[in-house]
Every structure is written in C-alpha cells, then in structure tokens.
Amino acid sequence: MMVNRCGLFGANEEPVPLKSVEVELEVRDHVATVVSTLNYQNQEDKPLEAVFVFPLPGDAAVCHFSAKVGQTEIVGEVKEKQEAREEYDDALSSGQQAFLLEESEQSPDIFSLSVGTLPPGESASIRLEYVTELAVQADEGLRFLLPAVLNPRYQPQGSVRRVNVQVTSVPASLVPYTLSFSARVSSPRPVSKVESSSPLDPLQYLNTEQTQATVKLAAGHKFDRDVELLIYYKDAHQPSAVVEAGRASSQPGSLMGDPVVMLSLYPEFPQAVMSSMASCGEFVFLLDRSGSMGGERIKNARDTLLLLLKSVPLGCYFNIYSFGSTFEHIFPKSEEYNQKTMEEALKKVEKMEADLGGTEILKPLKHIYRQPSIPSQPRQVFVFTDGEVGNTKEVINLVKQNSASHRCFSFGIGEGASSALINGLAKEGGGHAQFITGTDRMQPKVMQSMRFALQPSVVDVSVKWDLPSGVSVTALSPPIAALFQGQRSLVYAQFTGQSSEASEGCVTVAYSLAGHPSQTQLHFSLKPAKDSGLTIHRLAARTLIRSLEMEESERGGQEEAGGKKKVVELSVQSGVSSAFTAFIAVNKSNSEAIQGPLVRRMVPAPRMMARRCMARPRSMMSPMSCDMALQPLGSNSPMSGYMAQQQQMSPIRAVSYCNVPRSMMSK
Template sequence: MGCGLVSCQKEPVPLKGIDVEVEVRDHVATVTSTLQYENKEESPIEAVFVFPLPGDAAVCHFSARIGQSEVVAEVKEKQEAREEYDDALSSGKQAFLLEESEQSPDVFSMSVGSLPPGESASIRLQYVIELAVEADDGLRFCLPAVLNPRYQPRGVGGSTPPQVTSVPASLVPYSLSFTARVTSPRPISKVESNCSLDPMQYLNIEQTQATVRLGDGHKFDRDVELLVYYKDAHQPAAIVEAGKDSAQPGSLMGDPVIMLSLYPEFPEAVMSSLASCGEFLFLVDRSGSMGNGRIGSARDTLLLLLKSLPMGCYFNIFGFGSDYDQLFPASVEYSQTTVDEALEKVKTMSADLGGTEILKPLKHIYKQPCVLNQPRQLFVFTDGEVENTKEVLELVRSNASSHRCFTFGIGDGASSALITGMAKQGGGHAQFVTGTERLQPKVMQSLRFALQPAVVDISVSWDLPKGVYVTPLSPPITTLFHGQRSLIYAQLTGENSGASEGRVTVKYSLAGQPSENKLGFGLKTKDTGLTVHRLGAWTLIRSLELEQREGEQKQQDEAVKKRMVKLSIQSGVSSAFTAFIAINKESGEAVRGPLLRRNVPVPTNMMVDGKRTSWGPPRRCKASSQGPPRCCKASSSKQLYYMREVFNSNSDSPGRGELVAAQAIDPLLQVITLQKATGFWTIVPELTTVLGKTQEELDKAKPLPVTEDVWATVLALIWLHGFKMEAQDEWQLVAMKAVSWVCAQKVGCMTECVEAGNTLLGCKVQKEDLGL
C-alpha cells in the first residue's frame, strides 16, 4: 500500500508536517502551530497525537480546515466535549478534540476523527505565554519537541494518562518549520538558539523589529529554544489592553486588563552583604533517565555548590529514583570535615536508582524539623518526567511557608509544568539546561538568590482615578528577588472620569527594613489581540485549580470547579476541566465498522536498548552581528566538558577512559575543588599544575613576609580573574569567600604580594579587582 510515511510500529503516519510561527511582543509570545494531516490509506482513520506544550501556555484557539471549509473549535466542559466528539464520529461527521492531560498541564492530546481516504486536514493551534527571564537577562522561549515517557509511581491510581507513542528523535517521520518575529519598544540586541538559525533580519532602522528562521534540515532531536536580548531589559512596564467589544462590560473579557512588569531594585547595602546562614538541601534525581552525562553535570554542579556555601550554614544531600537516600541522618553544619565527606559521596553518585518518584523524598524532607535561625533552601535537580505533577505541586505549595524551592530542569523533554510549578509554588526560581549547555552558571545565580534575605510582608496597592476599580487576577506575590521580573495581572472595572494615569506601589520588608517600589502607568487602552486578557484568565484559572485541589469540602470543590469551567469557556482558554471541540457538520456518511486508529509518534530522547537515542551537538547560534553570542565564548574547560559529555554518552566509544580521566583535570573545577571550606588554598601539586609553574618557581616568587596559604590563595584569585573571567558567574562566591579569609589574615604587604603574583602568572590583575 502506498501509504507514505510509517512509524516504528510500521503503521502509516497521517501527520506530514508542523509549521510554527512565533510572535514575540516584548516579553510575551503568541505561538501558532499548523499541523498538516493527510490520509493516504484505503480506510477512514482517527489520528491521535499526544504532544508537549510549555507548562504555562494558555491555549486559546483550535480550528480545522478541510478543503474549503473551516471549523473553529469551542471550549466546553471536558466530559461534554468528549461525548460530542464520540457522537459526531458515530454519525459520520468529522470531529476534532484537543484536551489537556489531567496529570500535567504540559501534555496535550489532539484527536482528528474520521479522516476519509485521500482527505487532507489542516489543524491550527494557538497559545500565548510569558517568556522567562534567564540569568543573563535573555528572555527564554522554548518550543517543546521532545516528549519523554512520564514515570508513573508505583501504586498511584487516578485517571489513565494519555497513551504516548514514541520514536527515537532521529526517526520522526514529519517535518518542522519555525519562524519567529520579535517586536519590542526597546532595540533587539541579538537572538540566540540551541538550533541552527538563519541570520536575524532587522525590519526597521530602530532595530525594534526582527525575524529569525530555523535553518534548513532541522531534526526533531531537541526542544527549540530561543533567547531574545533587548537593550535596557530591566525597564518596568505596563500594558492596559482593551476588552472585547462583544463581551459584557463588567466581565473579564469585556473590561480592560492590565499587565504590570516589575523589576524590584534592592538597596546596595543589602545586596553587598549576602546571608551567611541557611539550611541548604540538595535533592538530586538519580533515576535511569539521568544517565548519559546528565548525572555528571549534576555531580560537577554539586561540587561547585558545596564549595560556594558560606561558613555557618547547614546542608544535606538527597538522591532519589524509585527510592531515595540521604548523605547525613540530619542536616550538618558546614565544615571542612563535612564538606570532604560530602565530596567523596558526590564523586560516586550515579544514575542507579530506577524510576522518578520525587513525591516520597519531598514528603520525607518536609517532615524534617528546620534548623533554628537557618532559612531552608531546597535545590531540586531533575529531568522532570513524572505523571503525578499536580500532586507534587500541591505538596510544595502546602510547605511554602517553611522554605524556598529552586528547581533545575536538565535535558530536552524535562517537564516545564513540574520545574516551573515547583519553583513558583515554593517561592524560588526555575532554570532549564538543554543540550551541552553548562548547568553551573544558572545554579550559581539561583544560589545568589537563595543567599538574598527573604522578602516578607509583600503588599500591592493601587492608586486609580475615581470610578475605576481593580480586581486582581494574579495570586498575591509571595517572592521578590533583586532585579528579577514579577508580573501582575488585574481587571479594571468602572468608568474613568477623565484622569489619564494610575499608579501601583509594591511594599515589602527586607532585612528588617521597610522598602517600596512604585510604577506609574497610562490608562489609555491598546488593542493587542486579547493576549493580556488570555494570560490574565489563564493565571486566574491556575490559581483556582490549586484552590480547588486544596479544598476540603466537596461542595466547595464543585463551586470552584464550576467557576473555572465558566471562566475557561468565557475566555476561550484551556483548563484541566475543559476541552476544545470542533465538528464539521457538513462531512460525509456514517462510518461502517471501526475507524483505524493511528497514533502519531512524538520524538523521545529516552533510553532504547540501554542507550540514549540521540544527543545534540554543542549549543550553536547564528543570530546577530551585535556582539559575540554567549555560546561562542567557550573556554578550554568548556570544550573539555563537552568532550566528556559526548564520549560518556556512548559507553562503547574508543578512548572513553582517556576522556573521562581528562575531565578530572578541568582546570576551573580543579581549582575550585582544591579550595578549603573556610576559603583559602594551599600549595599542592594539583594547584601548581593548573598554574603551570613548578613548586620551586612558586617558592622563589613568594614575598618573604607572606605565609604559603596566603600566597596560594592570592595566586588562585589572580588565576581566576586573569584566565577565567568568562566563567565569573561560576566562581564569584568562591572568590568572595577567599577574599574574606585573606582580609581576616591582616597581611601588611598585599600590594607587593599581588604584584609578585601577576609577574609570576603573566597577568595584569589590579588589587582592587580582586576585592583586596
């Protein structure tokens, strides 16, 4: 049979191609995906496609074009939509159903029903999403392409998860085209990607509009990530969007909705003195899917974290898979002895604990009593492939008052709903690491956030003209970090008496001191296609969903659920309790006999026969002539790291042993490993090797009044500043600890010592640059 493309199950695949258009406006994106289906078989079919979307995507449009006719889907209560879909198919009509997984909001199922032989259909799906802010102020957009099988914990009941048909990423039988248009009030500096891009094209002289396109020959072997950089990215902003003319005034879609983008700035005095206390708990995924270099990256990162923790804090390390373990029976005080013991354990850590059951270790951690006067900070490292996402988020939310939760999604296919959800519910920050991108800089940004004093007593007050009232759509702000964006959505009701401006004030207490940030905004409404309304509706729906899941009384649960369904239908935004349903009432005769079901395969990067099916090349980018892209600043240590990752991904590769051994002499990690817990270095052969000098050369150059430990520490600091500035984010806290130790030694000839170190190492680092 000439049925065209086939899956690995030897079944024909009716999905031929996906075309994605992304419209980025400042820090919000509208994504339109068009899926082309064609039935080349001799019988009518039903095509079912289970695929990933970002966990915080607000799906707001679903339609189908068959021949010359277009059918636009409606949002209906989920069970009602399913029944309509089944009834339509049994009566011979074409029907299209789109629904969100009840287990995790980042997995959707699309059913294309009763596609006759020779028929084609074009399915259009649209969603809006906020772009996350990265460590280097880039705005991150990710189009998930990879859907790894989600691990279902033993003994967990509930609704049946959608059936996922997976193939190795290199064998996906349909194509992807991808274009993005970026528009901003501020100039666009550059756009980067983990995939090959055609050069960015500016569309105006001001460089506030640009387009980028995915290069030819893209394979579905990784998620497509864009990083958009603006000049002056930290400017607070407000958008007041006009309501829908046909909607009733007073309703969410009928009234104007405001989106405020705030970047709180904390006093310099507070930021210069990071906390020297805290209980730091590191929860590391050691399931089988963390193999192939991911666990190696986690090991290197734990080493860096342990060396960067302040004296006086407490810490512990947990590993989890089908079961979990912990390094110490309870959190221990940070000292040379406990750090050495932890590092020995970290060196032997491997992906050997089976499945991904994160709920059990979290419950265990939350049962442990907190250390007095040591704020608890939880760092979670996972590739995030679990079925019970919503149960995990409920647990984190219910314990949010006792800790902050920082999460790291490792690898393509990590569940964005789990990673971002845990951080949001735990008052922390989420980061994603894909391909061969280094985890360390992102982790160190989160550690700096964790060392910032917790902001408490946060309140938001509005100053609006007479006759205008505000209804918040966002949950109350529970977390603020210096320079990190906070978004607030609110509905504006009533008649404006003529005033053109409003003001919002965010008040909070920081390190015992009252502080506030103010933002004025114009009240003139803009027509921006209801994007802000839909994001506001989605935000409110997700807040209500958590409220509903926490509700103790069934009656209260039902009331909240009804409100969510009503809001979802009114706004046209998907929810866990609704689905999009479209029926082509003009379509053919009743189908005789069962439809042939065709599961459209989705790419996976999971293990097949014990080996991972694909591994992407190093992060590449071709996007802008404005400054070198961050991935092009690879140091020798980064190249070594990449070699280690690639060769670890194939245990049969020749030379693997040599490269794994080579990883041990990654110079930056080597220097950091050699630092003592209190912050100083000693003269040891490993340090002299990294410095490229002999013991005799070091002894000869040392100023006489200076002790060996001070000399070694100054040399290490000069080496970091002189040779590793591109990785400063990774060693900054290590260096701060070293500087504090040197200053405490009260060395009288520090200028002479730094000059001698510069001469020895061939550097020109100023004493002031070192912080001495």
C-alpha cells in the same frame, strides 16, 4: 526477550498521517504568541482516527483551535471536558469528522489531539494557537522554548491517578514528520541578538532602529532537542504596565469585557541592605537518580550540584539526598558546611549514577519536610530532575503546603524536562526555576539561583492601587510569594468602571527585607494599548485558571466546593484551555456519513535516544514506556534496578503498535 520498535510502526508498517508541523512565533517584548499548524494526510484506503500526545509549555494559554478540511474551516469551541468527549464520540459514531484537543488533568504541559474520521486521500490542517510569557534568564536574555521532546512520565505507585496519558514515542531519528519554525521579534528597544541551541538562519532586521527582526530554524531539524530561543534586547528589563481594552462583544464587568493590566515589576533592593546581609541557611539538595536520568543528564545534574555545593558559605548547614524508587542521604541530618564536610560530600556526589530505579520524588520531599528546622538557618531546597513524573500536581501541592518552612529552587535537567513540574516547584515554593540542557550557560544559572537563595525572604508583600474615582480593581494574580533582586514579577488585574477625570493610575508594591521596609512604585496610563488583541486578557485568564485549579487540587476535587465549576465557566468565557475543559470541532458541512471501519493511528512524539520498549500496567501513565537506553541489561546497568522493579509489576512483552481507548485522558 523479544523487543520491537514501538509507537511509529504497526505490524504492517502503517504510515503515520501527520506529515509536517509548521510553527510561527511572534514575540512582542516579553510576550510570545505561537501558531502551530499540523498537516495531516490519510494515505491509506480506509478512514482514520489519528491521536497525537505532545508537549506544550506548562504556562501556555491555549486560546485557539481550528481545523481546515478542503475549503472548509471548522473553529473549535471550549466546552466542559466530558461534554466535549461525548460530542466527539457521537460525531465519530455517525461518520462525521471531528477534532478534539484536551489538556492533561494531572500535568498542564501535556496535550492530546485527536483527528477523527479522516477519509482515504483526505488532508486536514489543524491550527493551534497559544500565548505565554518569556522567562528572564541569568544573563538577562528572554527564553522561549518550543517543546519537541516528550518523554514518558513515570507514575509512582500509590499516587493519585486522575489521568492515563498514553505517551507514544520513538527515537528522534525515526520521527516521520518535519518541523519548520520561524520567529518575528519586536520591542520598544533594539533587538541585540537571538541565539539558540539549534542551528538558525542569520537574524534579519526589518527596520533601521533594529527593533523588529525575523529568524528561522535552519532546514533539517532532527527533533533531537527542544527548540530554545534566547532573545536579547538593549536595556530590556524596565518596569512597565500595559492596559488592554476588553472585548466589545463581552459583558462589561466580566473578565473579557473589562480592561486588564499586565504589570512587569523589577524590584531593586537598597544596596545598604543587600551588602549587610549575613550568609546563612540550611541547603538541602535533592538529586534525581532514576533510570531516565542516565547518560548526559546525570552528568549535567552532578556538575550543577557540584557548582552549587562549592558555593555554599562557610557556617551554613547542608545535606544531599538522592532518589529513585527509594532515597538516600549522605548525612543522617544536615551538617555544618566546612572544608571536611564539603570534601566528603564532593566525593560522594562524583560517584552518583542514575541507578535508583523509578521516579518517586514525594517520599524524600516528605522526609525533608519532617526534619526539624535549624534556628537562624532558613531552609532552601534545591531539586534536580528531568521531571518525568505523572503525579506532577501532587508534588507541587506538597511543596505549596510546606512553603512556609522553606524555599524551593528547581533545576530541569535535559531535553523534555517537564516545564509544569519545574516551574511549579519554584512558583509554589517561593524560589526560582532554571533549565539545564548542557554545559552552556550552566555557571551563571547556578550562581543566580545561589544568590537568590542567600537573599533573605521578602515578607509583608502588599500591592496598593491608586486609581481615578469611578474605577475599581480586581486582582487576577495570586499574592506575590517571592521577590528577588532585579528579577521580574508579573501582576495581572482587571479594571471595572470608567472615569472622566485622570487617565493615569499608580501601583505600589510594598515589602520588607531583613527588617527594612521598601517599595517599588509604577505610574501608568489607563488608555488601552492599540492592536494588542486579547493577548493580555488570555494570559490573565490562564493565571486565574491555574490558581483556581490549584485550589481545587488542594481540596481533593470536591465537587461541592464549586472550584471546578468556576474553572469551566472562566475557561469557556475566555476561550482558554484548562484541566476541566477541551476544544471540540465538528465538521457539520458533510451531508453524507463517512463509511467503513475507523482505524486508529498513534502519532509518535520524539524522545531523546533509542530506548527499549516494554509494557507497563495500565495504572502507569505510559503503558508502553520506553525508558531504556540501548545497552545490555546486566546487573551493573544504570537501569537494572528500574527494570527489575517493572518486571515485578508486569511481564515483559513485545509491542509494535499501541491501540488504546479513544479518550487519551481518563474520565
């Protein structure tokens, strides 16, 4: 079998037109604004189209897209996706420069950027901006992740295939473009420290109060990992409410024209209730043993599972499933947790390897949900995966449909783990998400998830507003599905109307825990925050868009339901990307068409390790998936089962360059 490098080089070692990526991060309290500039240059003697498929955080609100060619800046518009694609194709057909940015319909953490008709010798800078909230970690740090690694996504057979994302990737050492990264952090409270798994230059404070600071990624980042920042404030996690004024040019009564509030709630449950809780539950652990989990990933997943397993209280019930192309379980049904069953389980877990083939997560989940519940033992499902699947929304939908019968706690294992899948499982399953990229901080993360799982479900959650006469409120966030002791909950709402009376409002979140009613109350000013731009509006729009997309996905995408139309209207109005829209920018200042045949160049994203490259059928999300470590393909190889499955599906062929249809997302 002949195997070539894939993605980076063509037969004649064509250069990659993306030269550098510059990222500027601004963090205000727990909200991050990210500006990425991608610098392209055509060093060939013919016009190019460059296509780059890359990861972004799954909960990011992409809100600006523009291109600068020479002294000309072209600002992108949000349009319905098919309309945007047709405009892009028409521009290229007529020799105009065009730029298209679109989000995957199946997984919101994958984007495709097409830079069309870049003339010989020409340079172009693409500016991409998004906003996102920062998740609270077990040690109370705020986590920002800049995804750098994009691993090919496995598309299970028989699953819904709405999108055909061509992942072109190379080992991190072969990535031909550079990355520079700088961050500015500001907060009402002092910045204690900023840490990262990547080397950083020393933190620089900008004032004596230490409430503002800057930090940079040290030179020479090798793309061998995602860039993770952990930001620590003094006394950071206090309830807060920020009201942001609407856009003056937008219609009053619309989302962008009215004020929007972002509530950050940190519920504190009565100590008497927390200390009197009985430890009970059925703990179902689901471990990914697909081929992509090889090496450090399966070790970290095993270590995480072993820590959890040793923390289950006596008298609870448990079972352990593992999956790849098929799935296994260590007991026919959940067994009572005692010394004997724990020791039996520990021995089996310690022997688990990444040897079960592809990533078929739906089958074991469906099997788990079919199992009868155990009286007085609420079910808690723990999922450990690298998230390399192409049917993200199908999996999340299944968890949501069964959310009344269990809570789902997810662990993203390794670099490049899909934030859309890991966060989506926890959000729709009423649980909590963690990301494990090494042994650092593993134990506090594991123990936090176990504490949350042992906490009884909060029920009868209601949000009540007390506002001045003349002001009404519209909820923009879905109903709160889970509350955990001391963990942040975010609520977005829109205020319509005005009042000449009081300038203060109040919100009360009431709930019941273990039969004990409780509530959290927050008073806040209705006066809009200064110099806040439209960050909160865009985050609120993103939240509402994701809710509408989920409803549309549950309905199976029926056009008559009107869900897609609502998403498109909201996306266009707010300027925030969605699964059904795209950013399109066309350079109409050029009076002369660019001549010559257009040559396509695929810009590679980094992956974690050198892997063998092979072809998959077009039904897979990555026809050129490189899911293989450079190791002998013997019968005992962890990947042998996975490769055997692929060889049955299509012949192996040598691939050195991927020339795919222009549209990276299926129509």
